Amino acid sequence: MSGMRSRPPRRIEPDSASGQDAHRLAALASDCEATGIARRCLVLRLSLLPNDLRKPQHLRLARDALDPLLSADRAQRFILPNDDIVMVWRGNADGPLAASRNAVTQMFADTDAEMAEVLGLWLMLDLPADIAALRDVIATSLDENSVPPTEKPRAAPLDAAALAVLEATLAQADVARFARRRVVCIAGTDSKFRPAWEVRYLAADELCAELAGGRAARAEPWLYRRLARTLDRRLLALLAANQELKDARPFGLDLDVASILGPDFLRFDTALPQLLRGRVTLGLQPADILADLAAFLFARDFARARGYRLMLCLPDSDMLPVLPMAKLGLDLVEITWSPAALMVPAELIEREAGHMVLAKADTAEAIAWGQSHGIALFEGRAALPGMPTFAPPPVPAR
Amino acid sequence: MTTRSSLPPAPARLADANAIGSGGGGNGAGGGPTVPGERHLLAALERVARAPQGWSVVALHLSRLLPPAPRPHHRRIARAVMQDAAQRGDGQVFALRNGDVLLLTRNVAQPVSVVSDRLRRLFGREANDAGGIVSEWQLPAGSPELLAYTADRLREPEAAANKEAAPPPAEVVDAVAIAIAGARAQDIIQRQVAVQLDPHGGGPGAAMHVSYRELTFSLDVLETRLPESMRPGQDPVLLMHLSRYLDQRMLQILQLERGSSAPLDIGVNTNFALHLNLSLPGVMSDAFAILAGQFRAIGRPLGIEISMLEAVADPPGFAHARARLREFGARLVLDGVSHQALLMSRPALLRTDVMKLVWSPRIADAPAEEKAALATAVLEADPARIILHRAETEAAVRWGIANRIRLFQGRYIDQMLGVQRMVSCLGAPACTLQQCAERARATGGAGRASCTNFPLLDAALPGAPAGGSGP
Numbered sequence: 001m002s003g004m005r006s007r008p009p010r011r012i013e014p015d016s017a018s019g020q021d022a023h024r025l026a027a028l029a030s031d032c033e034a035t036g037i038a039r040r041c042l043v044l045r046l047s048l049l050p051n052d053l054r055k056p057q058h059l060r061l062a063r064d065a066l067d068p069l070l071s072a073d074r075a076q077r078f079i080l081p082n083d084d085i086v087m088v089w090r091g092n093a094d095g096p097l098a099a100s101r102n103a104v105t106q107m108f109a110d111t112d113a114e115m116a117e118v119l120g121l122w123l124m125l126d127l128p129a130d131i132a133a134l135r136d137v138i139a140t141s142l143d144e145n146s147v148p149p150t151e152k153p154r155a156a157p158l159d160a161a162a163l164a165v166l167e168a169t170l171a172q173a174d175v176a177r178f179a180r181r182r183v184v185c186i187a188g189t190d191s192k193f194r195p196a197w198e199v200r201y202l203a204a205d206e207l208c209a210e211l212a213g214g215r216a217a218r219a220e221p222w223l224y225r226r227l228a229r230t231l232d233r234r235l236l237a238l239l240a241a242n243q244e245l246k247d248a249r250p251f252g253l254d255l256d257v258a259s260i261l262g263p264d265f266l267r268f269d270t271a272l273p274q275l276l277r278g279r280v281t282l283g284l285q286p287a288d289i290l291a292d293l294a295a296f297l298f299a300r301d302f303a304r305a306r307g308y309r310l311m312l313c314l315p316d317s318d319m320l321p322v323l324p325m326a327k328l329g330l331d332l333v334e335i336t337w338s339p340a341a342l343m344v345p346a347e348l349i350e351r352e353a354g355h356m357v358l359a360k361a362d363t364a365e366a367i368a369w370g371q372s373h374g375i376a377l378f379e380g381r382a383a384l385p386g387m388p389t390f391a392p393p394p395v396p397a398r
Numbered sequence: 399m400t401t402r403s404s405l406p407p408a409p410a411r412l413a414d415a416n417a418i419g420s421g422g423g424g425n426g427a428g429g430g431p432t433v434p435g436e437r438h439l440l441a442a443l444e445r446v447a448r449a450p451q452g453w454s455v456v457a458l459h460l461s462r463l464l465p466p467a468p469r470p471h472h473r474r475i476a477r478a479v480m481q482d483a484a485q486r487g488d489g490q491v492f493a494l495r496n497g498d499v500l501l502l503t504r505n506v507a508q509p510v511s512v513v514s515d516r517l518r519r520l521f522g523r524e525a526n527d528a529g530g531i532v533s534e535w536q537l538p539a540g541s542p543e544l545l546a547y548t549a550d551r552l553r554e555p556e557a558a559a560n561k562e563a564a565p566p567p568a569e570v571v572d573a574v575a576i577a578i579a580g581a582r583a584q585d586i587i588q589r590q591v592a593v594q595l596d597p598h599g600g601g602p603g604a605a606m607h608v609s610y611r612e613l614t615f616s617l618d619v620l621e622t623r624l625p626e627s628m629r630p631g632q633d634p635v636l637l638m639h640l641s642r643y644l645d646q647r648m649l650q651i652l653q654l655e656r657g658s659s660a661p662l663d664i665g666v667n668t669n670f671a672l673h674l675n676l677s678l679p680g681v682m683s684d685a686f687a688i689l690a691g692q693f694r695a696i697g698r699p700l701g702i703e704i705s706m707l708e709a710v711a712d713p714p715g716f717a718h719a720r721a722r723l724r725e726f727g728a729r730l731v732l733d734g735v736s737h738q739a740l741l742m743s744r745p746a747l748l749r750t751d752v753m754k755l756v757w758s759p760r761i762a763d764a765p766a767e768e769k770a771a772l773a774t775a776v777l778e779a780d781p782a783r784i785i786l787h788r789a790e791t792e793a794a795v796r797w798g799i800a801n802r803i804r805l806f807q808g809r810y811i812d813q814m815l816g817v818q819r820m821v822s823c824l825g826a827p828a829c830t831l832q833q834c835a836e837r838a839r840a841t842g843g844a845g846r847a848s849c850t851n852f853p854l855l856d857a858a859l860p861g862a863p864a865g866g867s868g869p
Binding site for chain 2: 164299
């Protein structure tokens with residue numbers, strides 16, 4: 001590996017634990033989005049590696065492996081809190097890129113890591129087009145690892161009094177800076193993921209951290225649902241604002257039933273460009289549906305008449321038989337990956353797989369499980385645009 | 399068009415007559431002096447009367463929807479859909495005082511029947527007769543009928559304002575928690591008996607066994623103690639959150655009342671089960687473990703009712719609660735299953751011991767197809783494991799029996815039990831059936847003070863040994 005270096009490595013001592021690099025990268029992403037200046041971006045997703053391949057020496061080797069890219073025009077390196085390394089540069093750097101890729105491959109040559117896994121670590125993005133994927137990488141790194149879990153102080157819950165104050169604050173606050181996107185990808189025929197739509201949302205946790213004195217947004221689940229409804233209104237207002245959706249790609253929103261029937265949704269619906277009609281997916285929570293079924297049925301029929309696709313977001317795959325998508329008259333169902341999904345009878349998944357999104361698909365295992373059950377839509381760290389899919393294993397004999 | 403700024407304005411030459419313009423679903427009451435939508439409509443009709451060919455009017459009779467419809471969102475969406483059609487067809491929308499919404503349009507792009515069909519599809523579910531909620535008049539032929547309809551509306555008193563109430567503020571949680579903590583137990587807790595009708599009986603009035611008695615907080619009573627702006631009933635999410643406080647208070651009260659021999663003493667009437675409503679954290683609390691142990695010690699069956707909302711919102715939490723209740727030998731009841739929920743989901747798969755299906759008069763009025771689907775859903779869920787809740791009328795009990803349901807709870811059952819008590823009560827000549835039923839629901843204080851036969855009032859069912867269908 002050392003023979004490939006074109007010059008002595010420039011040591012960078014990043015302050016990754018505090019997330020400074022992540023915030024610098026987020027600023028660069030925003031700048032890139034605002035100016036439209038094209039940049040290339042490589043994410044080396046070391047966070048996907050098993051622990052025995054994530055020891056300090058591995059991380060050091062991986063950083064060294066990307067050194068060739070520092071020779072590219074205006075190259076910058078960012079070490080994220082979860083050990084992912086991001087390189088950003090301008091213009092063509094095919095030579096250094098090939099050298100880096102070769103070095104990374106060699107790095108794992110003596111390990112048990114499968115080639116597919118190694119390739120899965122390597123994520124190429126073109127900015128600003130893939131900005132949502134980059135933001136997802138940043139958000140994930142901050143979510144999971146900014147503070148080691150053992151040291152995380154237990155935040156006070158967002159109680160009713162704090163929620164009341166927060167709701168009053170939100171009526172005035174500019175929430176645009178909390179707007180986030182995560183990408184739902186579809187497994188392409190070229191064995192790579194490509195974006196299907198991006199989910200737009202307001203980052204409730206960050207918002208509470210900043211506007212509600214660091215309170216834990218989700219500690220009280222029903223108060224969180226109430227907060228979510230307030231955030232729905234703000235998000236809809238944000239999207240309905242002038243020009244916000246002018247060049248938008250297909251997207252999704254998780255909304256409360258009451259939000260779909262509210263005045264903000266009507267304003268948003270009016271602002272929705274004709275090109276996007278039929279390409280917006282609304283995600284609904286089962287508790288919201290059951291809380292007022294008459295309102296749900298009305299909202300469902302209204303939204304469908306206006307060309308929205310409706311998705312049931314199940315918190316647990318156990319709920320698939322309890323809340324069948326077809327009985328509820330919805331178009332899609334999202335289940336969240338967890339090892340418990342392995343216990344769900346295959347036929348339950350396969351029956352709806354053609355209309356199913358597998359969320360939190362953060363590992364190769366999740367992708368392999370989903371694809372082997374016929375799922376094509378994924379959302380998670382292991383399913384970002386450009387990442388390789390996993391060929392389904394042979395169908396087991398029944 | 400809930401506000402003028404939300405949608406492009408009506409065509410300029412008609413904009414001055416546009417009756418729409420209020421925020422939040424009011425009836426043309428945008429702040430200034432209100433001119434009835436009927437007057438605007440008449441003025442507009444007068445204007446188009448010079449060349450009426452091609453004009454038509456579509457009326458959406460929101461006033462004909464079944465209560466609780468029309469709700470504010472019905473009005474809002476109705477106006478949006480019609481305003482949309484208006485913009486395509488040089489038209490205008492009018493909101494009448496009775497809630498009906500009318501579209502005057504000269505639509506060349508699409509026939510008005512397209513709009514009518516769209517409205518029937520969207521709103522028809524909320525009416526007994528989907529066809530009857532939309533009227534169409536072609537001008538000039540339909541003018542006399544339309545004018546007569548409009549004149550009738552003007553003669554009617556204005557429908558009660560059905561303004562969209564702002565959701566109660568989050569502080570309401572603290573206000574209610576304080577009210578609960580400060581109120582006397584017997585003022586805020588009610589009880590109700592559920593019965594099992596003898597499977598060999600023929601109908602209402604057949605042999606009954608007491609199945610259990612349920613204790614619930616009376617939110618109505620609590621709400622009367624709070625300012626109107628601080629009533630949680632409008633927000634189901636806040637109510638779910640409040641249930642945590644209700645749990646704590648209920649568990650505390652039952653400890654305080656132990657040994658009192660009063661209606662809230664769990665050691666009284668131990669021959670039938672007691673049911674309590676708990677949230678998932680309530681089931682997992684230490685206070686519940688203590689109470690469940692006490693029920694075991696006295697050999698009284700205990701039932702815990704958990705809302706279906708909680709079960710689907712937190713499946714792992716629900717699974718833990720279910721396991722814990724099994725461990726304590728308590729019966730798990732899935733609470734709050736509406737007939738729509740039974741039609742659109744499979745609550746039986748949540749593996750509770752029984753479920754409470756909430757009766758609605760809409761069941762009796764449902765189209766034959768829906769009734770048949772509901773009958774099938776009841777059979778699939780197993781009628782022996784369904785309690786028909788809020789059985790307020792004979793129609794409810796008849797429907798339940800016809801669908802092989804045997805467990806009933808509700809005011810109609812309260813009346814049946816009241817009749818049986820009064821037949822065997824020496825003090826009955828001084829009371830009405832209504833009073834007897836109300837006193838049976840009360841857990842103390844003034845609510846039952848006038849009764850002279852507490853043993854009979856508390857026994858739930860006079861004469862017969864309690865059947866008790868415990869866990």
